[in-house]
Amino acid sequence: MSDELIHKPTAKNNESTKILRFRMSERLLHWSLAGPFLVCFMTAVILIIFYNPFPTRPYRLLFSWVHRISGILLLILPLFAISKGRHDWRLHFYNIKQAWVWTFEDIKWLMLMGIATIFKKIRLPEQSKFNAAEKLNFMYLMVTYPFYIMTGALIWFTDVAFVSWLLHCYMAMLATPFIVGHIFMATINPDTRVGLHGMFSGHVDRHWAKHHYPRWYREHFEQRLGSETEK
């Protein structure tokens, strides 16, 4: 797939200290998933920890309905975001490919990432648009997303929902380290939280991107700068 279709060169991309990491369609899809997912997740934690041992406590129904309505939004909002950003369908497929195609470098990155945070001398293998941990997060979300919706609907609308309930809860439990880790990296960890800007404005610091996603940076920005200079 041609890079031109994915990251169109703009004056801003070539000159400023900021580069475009996520287009509007990518950001819209991210937040349309993240918003309802987080509400579902938090209300589920409250329902299980606070209400399951004592179901007669007040306001249980309120939390249950907020959970259900955000479940409906988890289905509707991403569909709306995909339809609004349909002109960027190649970019969405590119992102999916980035998450699902693994190289030996990704495995090495995953194995070394823990000790590299302690021993700063260890050099991690170069990463492309998403690092291996982000790839796992992306893949887990893609695989489980349809099952959250299906099992949720079965729990809500049928009488034989025990297996669905188990699957619904296990998937959410397994998602916990991904979600907590993801939000920690995006908002607290000083080395990675720089990227949060990219999910709001689309742009991130050029040097940060070059350091964290060197292969992606080279493929989309350096080669283009080179070819533009040659012209």
Ligand code: HEM
């Ligand atoms: C307050 C909550 C959240 C914040 C601040 C946040 C922030 C971010 C940021 C900054 C990125 C881009 C990272 C990069 O530059 O590569 C990102 C990517 C992504 N986010 Fe979120 N996110 C949040 C919640 C969620 C939730 C709940 C989900 C899942 C339903 C999610 C799924 C993803 C996926 C699949 C990606 C692409 C792969 C990755 O970077 O892990 N995010 N998010």
